[in-house]
Amino acid sequence: MVALTGASDLSRRGFLQGGAGLAFxxxxxxxxxxxARAQAGVAFDVNPWLTISPDGAISIIFPATEMxxxxxxxxxxxxxxxxxxxxxHVVIEQLNEDDRGFGNxxxxxxxxxxxxxxxxxxxxxxxxxxxxxxxxxxxxxxRELRVPKDSLxxxxxxxxxRDGTRLSYGALAALGTEDVQIPEAETLSLKDPQDxxxxxxxxxxxxxxxxxxxKAVYAIDVEVENMAYATVLRAPVEGxxxxxxxxxxxxxxEGVIDVAVLPDxxxxxxxxxxxxxxxxxxxxVEWSEIAPARGFNSEVTLAAYADAARDPxxxxxxxxxxxxxxxxxxxxxxxxxxxxxxDYAYHAQIExxxxxxxxxxxxxxxxxxxxxxxxxxxxQTVMETLxxxxxxxxxxxMTMGGSFGRRTAFVQEYVRDAVLTSKAVGRPVKVIWTxxxxxxxxxxxxxxxxxLEAGLTADGRLTGWHHKVATPTVIGFFNPGRWEAVRPNxxxxxxxxxxxxxxxxxFRADHIITERHGRLAPYRGIGAAYxxxxxxxxxxxxxxxxxxxxxxxxxxxxxxxxxxxYLLETVAEMSGWRDRGDRALGLSFAGYSSSMAAGVAExxxxxxxxxxxxxxxxxxxxxxxxxxPDNAHxxxxxxxxxxxxxxxxxxxxxxxxxxxQGNFYDYEVLRADRVPPIDIHIAAVDAPPTGVGEVGTPMVxxxxxxxxxxxxGRRLRHKPFTRxxxxxxxxx
Amino acid sequence: xxxxxLNGRPVEVDNPPDELLLLVIRDKLxxxxxxYGCGAAMCGACTVHVDGYPxxxxxxxxxxVEGSEVTTIEGLSEDGTHPLQRAWVxxxxxxxxxxxxxxxxxxxxxxxENPTPSRAEIADYMSTNLCRCGTYNRIFKAxxxxxxxx
Numbered sequence: 001m002v003a004l005t006g007a008s009d010l011s012r013r014g015f016l017q018g019g020a021g022l023a024f025x026x027x028x029x030x031x032x033x034x035x036a037r038a039q040a041g042v043a044f045d046v047n048p049w050l051t052i053s054p055d056g057a058i059s060i061i062f063p064a065t066e067m068x069x070x071x072x073x074x075x076x077x078x079x080x081x082x083x084x085x086x087x088x089h090v091v092i093e094q095l096n097e098d099d100r101g102f103g104n105x106x107x108x109x110x111x112x113x114x115x116x117x118x119x120x121x122x123x124x125x126x127x128x129x130x131x132x133x134x135x136x137x138x139x140x141x142x143r144e145l146r147v148p149k150d151s152l153x154x155x156x157x158x159x160x161x162r163d164g165t166r167l168s169y170g171a172l173a174a175l176g177t178e179d180v181q182i183p184e185a186e187t188l189s190l191k192d193p194q195d196x197x198x199x200x201x202x203x204x205x206x207x208x209x210x211x212x213x214x215k216a217v218y219a220i221d222v223e224v225e226n227m228a229y230a231t232v233l234r235a236p237v238e239g240x241x242x243x244x245x246x247x248x249x250x251x252x253x254e255g256v257i258d259v260a261v262l263p264d265x266x267x268x269x270x271x272x273x274x275x276x277x278x279x280x281x282x283x284x285v286e287w288s289e290i291a292p293a294r295g296f297n298s299e300v301t302l303a304a305y306a307d308a309a310r311d312p313x314x315x316x317x318x319x320x321x322x323x324x325x326x327x328x329x330x331x332x333x334x335x336x337x338x339x340x341x342x343d344y345a346y347h348a349q350i351e352x353x354x355x356x357x358x359x360x361x362x363x364x365x366x367x368x369x370x371x372x373x374x375x376x377x378x379x380q381t382v383m384e385t386l387x388x389x390x391x392x393x394x395x396x397x398m399t400m401g402g403s404f405g406r407r408t409a410f411v412q413e414y415v416r417d418a419v420l421t422s423k424a425v426g427r428p429v430k431v432i433w434t435x436x437x438x439x440x441x442x443x444x445x446x447x448x449x450x451x452l453e454a455g456l457t458a459d460g461r462l463t464g465w466h467h468k469v470a471t472p473t474v475i476g477f478f479n480p481g482r483w484e485a486v487r488p489n490x491x492x493x494x495x496x497x498x499x500x501x502x503x504x505x506x507f508r509a510d511h512i513i514t515e516r517h518g519r520l521a522p523y524r525g526i527g528a529a530y531x532x533x534x535x536x537x538x539x540x541x542x543x544x545x546x547x548x549x550x551x552x553x554x555x556x557x558x559x560x561x562x563x564x565x566y567l568l569e570t571v572a573e574m575s576g577w578r579d580r581g582d583r584a585l586g587l588s589f590a591g592y593s594s595s596m597a598a599g600v601a602e603x604x605x606x607x608x609x610x611x612x613x614x615x616x617x618x619x620x621x622x623x624x625x626x627x628x629p630d631n632a633h634x635x636x637x638x639x640x641x642x643x644x645x646x647x648x649x650x651x652x653x654x655x656x657x658x659x660x661q662g663n664f665y666d667y668e669v670l671r672a673d674r675v676p677p678i679d680i681h682i683a684a685v686d687a688p689p690t691g692v693g694e695v696g697t698p699m700v701x702x703x704x705x706x707x708x709x710x711x712x713g714r715r716l717r718h719k720p721f722t723r724x725x726x727x728x729x730x731x732x
Numbered sequence: 733x734x735x736x737x738l739n740g741r742p743v744e745v746d747n748p749p750d751e752l753l754l755l756v757i758r759d760k761l762x763x764x765x766x767x768y769g770c771g772a773a774m775c776g777a778c779t780v781h782v783d784g785y786p787x788x789x790x791x792x793x794x795x796x797v798e799g800s801e802v803t804t805i806e807g808l809s810e811d812g813t814h815p816l817q818r819a820w821v822x823x824x825x826x827x828x829x830x831x832x833x834x835x836x837x838x839x840x841x842x843x844x845e846n847p848t849p850s851r852a853e854i855a856d857y858m859s860t861n862l863c864r865c866g867t868y869n870r871i872f873k874a875x876x877x878x879x880x881x882x
Contacts, residue, residue: 068828068865204824211829212820213812214765214805218830221764229759272759274751350769350777350864351830401767401830402864435770630824634870638827641866664774664862673859675868 022173023048024133026101047099050079050133056157056170058083059091063102063122064113065373066094066207067349067403069635069693071118073205074627078123081198082130082191085169086157092206094397098379098390111375114408114522116592116691119627123689128185135188139180140172156197193625193686202630207399219398220354220432222369227356227428228257229273230421231280234265234441237657238519239291242266250279259283260424264413267421269429277434293517293657298447301517301654302341305449308512309339309470316468316510317488320498328464328506332455336545339451340534342719344444344518344652346661348669351401352438357382357418358428365392366422370415371400372407381412385419404642405522409443410479436662443478443521444652446471446493450534460546461556467497467509469531472516488513496528496698499535501564501589501596502557518654524642525592528698532590533647533719536702540587540709550587550706551577563622563685564589567598570620570681575600586707588699595623595695599640601703602676605711607730610723612704614644614676619699622683624690629682632692637678639696645670647701651720736797738763739807749795754778756794757804765805765833769862776861779834779841780804786841805833808840815881816840819874827865835861839875843882849875 025048051059060079066072076092079085095102095111103109106121134154141159142149144167152159157169193200210216235241245266247259255275260267266285270276308314329335355370364386372378375397382393400407414431422429433441448471455464474492476483483490490511497509523529543553551572558564568589572578575585577600584603591597602616617640626632649668653660661667705716714729735744738761747756757766757780769777771790778789781803808814816836819825826832835858842849842857849857854875855868863871 068826070827204821205826207829208821208824208826209812211826211832212817212836214763214833215812216829217764218767220768221758223759223762223764272747272751272755274748274755348864349828349830350767350775350862351828352768400828402828404864432768435772634824634827634867637869638866641868642864663772664770665772669862669864670866671859671862672868672871673855675855675866678869 021051021053022136022177024050024129047095047102049102049129050083052169052173054170054174056089056168057091058085058089058157058169059093061095061102062092063095063111064104064118065371065375065397065400067113067371067373067400069118070205070628070631071113072207072399073203074119074631075122075126077198077203077627078119078126079130081196082127083134084154084156087198087203089157095375096396098376100376103376112377112408113373114405115526116595116693116695119689120691127190128188131188131190132183132185135183136177136180137169137172140175140177141167143179144175199627200625200629203628205631216399218351218401219356219369219371220351220401222356222398222430224356224358224428227430228269228271228425229276230267230269230417230429230431231273231276231434232262232265232267232417232431232437233280233283233285234437235287237291238293240264240287240289242285243288244286246284249282253279253282258425260421262417262420265417267417267431269421269425273432291657296517296654296657298344298518298652298654302343302447302449305447305470305514306339306341308514309449309451309468314470314512316512319469319489319494319509319511321508322504323506325464325466325506325508329453329455329466332463333458334456334545335453336456336542337451337453338538338541338717339449340537340717342448342530342533344447344654345523345646345650346439346442346444346652346667347404347406347521347523348650348664348667349400349402349404349406352435353414353433354431355415355418356428356430357415357422359386359419359422360392361426363423364388366419367394367396368415368418369396369398370412371398371403372412372415373403374408377410378412378415380410381415382419384411385416386423404524405526406443408478408522410481435664439662439667440659441519442652442659443519445523445529446474446518446520448530450531452534452538454538454542456542456546460548462504462542462553464506465499465504465508467499467531467535468512469494469497469510469527470512470514472514472520474520474522477516477520478522492522492526494527494531495592496531496535496590501561501591503560504557524639525694525697528590528592529646530719532588532698533701533705536588536590536699537705537715537717540702540706541715554587554589563683564596566683567596567620567622571598571600571618574618574620574679574681575602584707584711586703586705586710588703588706590699590702592691592694592698594690595621595692597621597695597699599699599703601700601707603704603707603711605708605726605730610727612648612708612721612726613674614704616676617678619678619696620681620683621695622685623692623695624685624687626682626692627689632682633680635692636680636682636696639694640678640700641670641675643697643700644704646697647704647720649720649722651722734794734798736799737801739803745794747794750793752790753780753792753794753797753802754789757789757802763804763806767830767833769831774862775831776838777831777834779837779861781837781841784844786838805837808836814840815878816843816874819877823870823874823877825867825870825874827867831861831863835863835871839871839878842875843879847882848879851876
């Protein structure tokens with residue numbers, strides 16, 4: 001039993017008093033410790049993870065943030081399952097502060113929602129918390145009914161005795177906690193998955209009705225009393241600042257309240273967004289011209305990265321190594337090496353960046369409404385901007401209109417700008433970026449050049465694999481403090497290059513950390529979005545050199561990964577791989593983190609315009625235990641479509657430090673008329689959940705490149721496979 | 733002053749006549765279901781009906797709808813139970829949800845033009861509207877489901 005100390009006397013007193021309901025807290029012992037106390041009208045000194053009211057309402061904290069992935073529904077489902085709650089009684093509460101007690105264990109307690117880790121990180125802690133709370137309810141019932149606890153069982157939101165007596169959780173919550181103790185989480189047995197009533201069932205998402213009626217409120221929709229609007233003219237090139245501002249014309253626009261000079265831009269604050277946008281067009285700003293970024297040109301950058309990737313002497317940090325890849329390759333019967341390129345890519349979340357801030361009159365506190373992937377860094381941004389302390393910062397984490405990595409940065413400029421402009425005008429201010437603002441000032445998936453080399457034995461098997469990735473550190477840009485702690489290992493830049501689903505005995509992956517020539521951020525699939533493209537396109541080239549079928553060649557490498565083998569065999573069957581005749585199919589086997597994906601793309605090529613049309617896609621996925629199968633299907637399908645879009649059209653160019661593209665007319669995102677039927681099989685496995693948000697994406701590019709080879713006998717080694725590149729590949 | 737009908741109610745606004753209808757609907761009239769996505773007629777998040785036809789409200793000045801009937805997602809049904817909205821819930825279409833008001837308004841216009849669209853006709857008609865989360869196939873299914881009820 002855990003002693004009732006910790007946030008201590010107050011908690012203990014509250015716990016023993018009894019009263020209006022039960023509240024369960026995270027203890028100092030970490031995520032697995034829970035304390036309980038009754039609500040006796042005393043304000044809680046810490047946030048309860050879970051409260052049960054006498055009316056039966058069960059309130060569960062949602063510690064992550066919601067950007068479309070549905071953690072908002074799935075995380076509380078995990079706790080509700082072990083609590084044996086009636087899901088209809090569950091109320092979900094967004095965690096709106098940087099309370100590290102609720103942090104994701106996979107991020108060292110930082111409140112950070114990224115990398116498909118929410119379910120993975122919170123699965124065990126939330127199950128145990130639910131089981132502890134259920135045990136407390138059983139103890140109360142045993143006390144009231146004067147029967148042994150182990151003679152009782154639970155049904156959704158009720159304890160049931162052998163004689164059929166039922167006590168609802170709400171009724172039990174009102175009975176006080178005398179003689180009740182919190183069991184240690186480790187002493188409780190968790191449910192047998194066969195008994196799950198919520199996990200693994202198709203429980204509808206909580207947010208779907210509001211999102212189908214226009215009622216969901218995003219940061220861009222927030223309105224507070226006396227609010228003004230701001231738009232920011234940002235420096236044309238990273239690192240520049242305004243030297244002088246001629247704003248008389250802008251100030252003369254009706255409704256303009258103020259023009260505020262920011263470190264890297266000039267903000268117009270007005271009574272309406274329309275006035276602010278109109279006035280912004282009239283600003284005349286002289287910018288500094290000193291930034292090194294003025295020399296950034298993406299074509300030159302990629303060529304330099306390619307030189308680095310090819311250069312055997314280039315300095316590299318080892319990302320993953322097993323055995324002796326160089327020797328194995330040197331001793332191989334046959335060797336092959338290839339270079340793969342990928343351009344910068346933009347997140348293209350449909351909700352533009354927006355935030356509302358209301359700075360306190362003394363300028364040392366603020367309330368902020370924003371959609372971001374992290375309570376921690378949002379609170380940090382506000383604190384740093386105002387030079388204040390955490391107790392003066394109130395944040396409201398709004399559901400996001402997509403993010404895909406866009407809202408992960410340690411310093412969030414749009415939050416900062418809302419705070420600075422609110423402080424300047426002494427009113428609440430909503431800052432909105434236009435689409436062009438977001439593209440021009442985007443933070444991108446980095447450009448990369450990858451050199452792969454491998455050997456083949458006389459009987460056509462792989463021996464030795466050396467994967468070199470020339471790309472900058474992403475972490476070093478979007479979270480420099482973190483980079484100091486982890487360098488030279490950059491999971492954002494390198495994920496996927498470890499090819500961990502294959503058993504390759506002599507293996508090496510290197511990170512050639514190149515100079516950064518653009519703003520960077522995590523991006524759906526992170527490194528795997530390009531490393532798996534190169535690795536799986538290369539795998540097909542090796543199979544061809546070995547005169548083997550791409551499927552059979554890969555099956556050699558999954559002898560010790562039966563779950564992976566199952567996916568490859570399954571997707572082969574789904575797609576009719578072995579009887580494909582002259583259908584243009586391409587295979588790929590990748591994944592994300594510990595979630596695996598095998599995919600087959602079927603394509604058609606229009607030789608005249610160079611357009612690739614994906615006509616069908618099949619995928620077999622293993623993501624461990626699935627919490628919400630219907631949502632998992634939706635996430636995986638969305639990830640595949642994201643991957644197709646990224647493979648076919650999405651490309652950011654930078655010239656003299658400025659982003660060339662500006663909106664969806666020159667940054668093309670896949671549209672409905674290019675979406676094929678997608679068949680997805682999700683493996684039923686008894687293993688911990690490993691995440692579904694990104695697993696669909698990394699396999700897609702190579703499957704299309706490999707299908708293109710089947711269609712036209714030419715290799716596509718530069719992503720995206722734009723119409724020009726396709727035409728050039730087929731010589732038309 | 734511009735006068736028009738919004739979701740069946742007459743409204744009168746004193747915004748500048750060239751102000752975007754999108755901003756007037758959202759910020760002056762307070763209906764936030766219509767979204768700003770691109771401002772360039774490229775994403776469809778701002779789709780509303782003007783006299784029954786789908787329009788990008790980011791491409792219209794408020795003066796353009798003088799005397800017209802404008803319908804937003806809030807006016808599609810009184811209680812959110814339009815067959816498309818029910819189908820959206822049954823098919824669990826939305827992920828982030830940001831584009832879905834526009835998708836539903838676009839789909840409603842499709843069904844009033846063509847009550848029994850084929851899958852290819854749905855895909856073609858809906859290709860004005862982006863969904864970055866990639867819910868397109870669910871949108872197709874939901875439109876097909878609603879088409880059977882309308």
